[in-house]
Each structure stands twice: as structure tokens, then as C-alpha cells.
Amino acid sequence: MSPVGSARARAALNHVAAVSEGPAVAPDVRVTLNFHPDRLARGLPLLEALAQDGVYHSQFVTGTSNGGLTAHPGGDRWRWESRIFGGAYDDADPHERPVYGALNFRRQVVGAAPRFGSSHFRLTGEPLTRATFCYPDSAAEPVHFGVAAGMSLIALAEADEQDPLDDYIEAQVHGRVDLARHVEALVLDASYRDTPVEAAARLLPVPVEWHPGYRITVAALYDHADYRGQEYADLGASIAEDGLVDPRIIGDAARTGRYELQHLKMVWHTLARFGAPEGAGTACSGGRTSVLRSPSA
Numbered sequence: 312m313s314p315v316g317s318a319r320a321r322a323a324l325n326h327v328a329a330v331s332e333g334p335a336v337a338p339d340v341r342v343t344l345n346f347h348p349d350r351l352a353r354g355l356p357l358l359e360a361l362a363q364d365g366v367y368h369s370q371f372v373t374g375t376s377n378g379g380l381t382a383h384p385g386g387d388r389w390r391w392e393s394r395i396f397g398g399a400y401d402d403a404d405p406h407e408r409p410v411y412g413a414l415n416f417r418r419q420v421v422g423a424a425p426r427f428g429s430s431h432f433r434l435t436g437e438p439l440t441r442a443t444f445c446y447p448d449s450a451a452e453p454v455h456f457g458v459a460a461g462m463s464l465i466a467l468a469e470a471d472e473q474d475p476l477d478d479y480i481e482a483q484v485h486g487r488v489d490l491a492r493h494v495e496a497l498v499l500d501a502s503y504r505d506t507p508v509e510a511a512a513r514l515l516p517v518p519v520e521w522h523p524g525y526r527i528t529v530a531a532l533y534d535h536a537d538y539r540g541q542e543y544a545d546l547g548a549s550i551a552e553d554g555l556v557d558p559r560i561i562g563d564a565a566r567t568g569r570y571e572l573q574h575l576k577m578v579w580h581t582l583a584r585f586g587a588p589e590g591a592g593t594a595c596s597g598g599r600t601s602v603l604r605s606p607s608a
Contacts, residue, residue: 319403320441320485323396327443327456333463336414341495342442342482343422343431344412347579348499348508349562358511365516367432367488372405391449395456395483409483414444416465416480420522420590422498424479425583429500429525429558432517434484438493442484447473449481476584491516500524502559526557527586532578535585543577546570556582 344367352360361367370388392408393401400408412434413423422431444457446464457464457480464480471478488494494517501524503509512519529548536544547556550564556578565575 323399326397331457331461336459342434345422345431346428348430362514369410409485412482413479426476433495496520500558502557523588539577547578
């Protein structure tokens with residue numbers, strides 16, 4: 312296991328390693344960090360904030376999340392981390408805490424956990440060696456854990472019959488995630504081509520790649536209205552352009568301030584579940600599928 316600078320991070324890694332077993336993860340498998348690239352952080356477009364910092368921060372630092380906002384002392388995220396890591400981070404500075412992603416053992420073009428966003432950072436192999444893992448998500452109070460050297464979780468996830476948006480192996484990367492050093496590529500949804508998101512992505516010190524993109528028709532939203540609820544099918548229909556919804560359209564709606572973000576998240580879940588491109592585990596079986604590389608990447 313690679314050394315990390317923080318004594319707390321080492322304690323957390325050792326705590327999880329002690330309860331992990333199974334075969335090692337294949338060296339070409341990557342951790343991905345899924346997110347919505349058109350949201351705001353500290354009042355700035357997210358990618359602009361990342362360009363300023365050069366570091367991918369945890370929810371404890373940013374105060375933003377595509378899941379629940381419980382990263383504060385005594386909150387659910389704080390409590391889950393305390394349990395999983397043996398209290399290693401209980402009194403830690405927010406900047407010391409791990410960042411969250413998922414293990415892309417299915418090699419999905421959309422990243423390992425599209426529930427949390429249409430786009431993703433694909434990390435290099437090095438952070439894999441200082442990551443811990445659980446299945447299912449830490450919010451579900453898991454009892455099964457892993458590290459790169461001992462990974463029984465893949466077999467558990469493959470045998471489970473969960474909603475495809477929920478069957479990811481959660482990863483917690485301990486230590487800094489510097490964009491220039493620890494990211495192989497930013498993989499964007501095709502709906503962001505020729506938009507301010509692409510322009511901001513070009514300012515990052517990472518290659519830009521593309522996957523074919525999520526899209527769903529209004530008719531399909533209504534066909535699957537029972538997935539998240541009729542009101543969210545109606546919401547999706549209200550923001551659709553030319554009868555279609557894609558990640559850019561949802562992001563544009565989010566920035567207007569006219570819609571509850573939690574409601575738009577339900578629209579995204581329906582899109583992610585039923586409008587995934589080929590090579591995404593939500594739409595087909597796994598297997599390696601190449602992303603679409605930008606000519607200037």
C-alpha cells in the first residue's frame with residue numbers, strides 16, 4: 312500500500328485493510344469520480360473552481376454534493392466515516408478527509424457511479440493503492456470492505472441484483488487528489504460539446520475525453536414515470552428541448568434557481584437509468600468500450 316502523508320489517512324487505510332480480504336484488483340482498473348460539471352461551487356462554475364484550486368476536494372471542504380449534504384460534525388457523513396475508518400478522522404481538518412468515487416471494475420464509459428453525475432475524472436493507478444472501498448454505499452451501513460490488495464467486493468456486486476444506479480463499489484481516496492498528478496482524464500458527456508463547460512475543461516491540467524452522452528425523450532420519461540415519480544417526469548418534460556432531455560439541459564435548469572435541485576436530481580436519475588449510452592452498465596452489460604477522444608485532447 313502506498314504511503315500517504317497524513318497519519319490519520321494511514322490509520323484509516325490500515326483499519327480497513329485489517330478487515331479486507333480477497334484477490335487484488337487488476338492494475339488497469341481505475342477509480343472514477345463522477346460529478347455534474349456544470350454545477351456551482353463557492354459561487355463559481357465548478358470546473359473554474361477546480362482550475363483555481365488544482366485539487367479535488369471532499370464534501371467537507373466544498374459543502375456541495377450530488378448526494379446528501381451531511382458532511383459536518385455529528386452529521387451522517389461524519390458518523391459513517393467514523394465507523395468505517397475507526398475514528399481516524401473524527402477531529403481532522405476538512406482538507407484531510409478522503410474524497411469519494413467508485414471502482415470502475417465494469418469499465419463503463421460513463422464512469423463507475425453515474426448516479427452522481429454524467430461526467431467523471433478517471434484517476435491514475437496510484438490513487439488506487441491508497442483507496443478504501445465498501446459495498447454497498449457507505450450510507451447503507453455496509454459490513455463488507457476492501458482495499459486494492461484485497462478485494463472481495465467485486466464478486467458481491469456482480470452477484471447482487473440492485474438497481475444499476477446503486478450497484479457501484481464506493482471508493483474513498485485518502486490523501487490529496489491533485490488534478491495534474493492524479494487524473495488521467497476528464498471524461499465529459501457529449502451534450503457539453505461547444506459549451507462553456509468544454510471551454511472551462513480546457514483550462515484544467517488534464518486531457519479531455521468524451522463519452523457518447525445521455526439522452527432521453529419526453530415519451531420515455533413518461534414511460535418510466537414510476538421510477539422516481541410522476542412529478543419528476545412532468546418536470547423533465549417541462550425543461551425538455553425539442554422533446555429531449557440531456558445533462559446539459561438539466562444543468563441549465565439547475566442554474567436558473569427556479570427548480571429544487573433535489574427535484575432535478577430525480578430527473579437525472581431517470582435519465583441516467585433509462586437514457587444511458589452504449590457501454591454504460593445501466594443500459595447494457597459491462598466490458599471495455601473506448602471513449603471518444605477530442606481531437607485536441
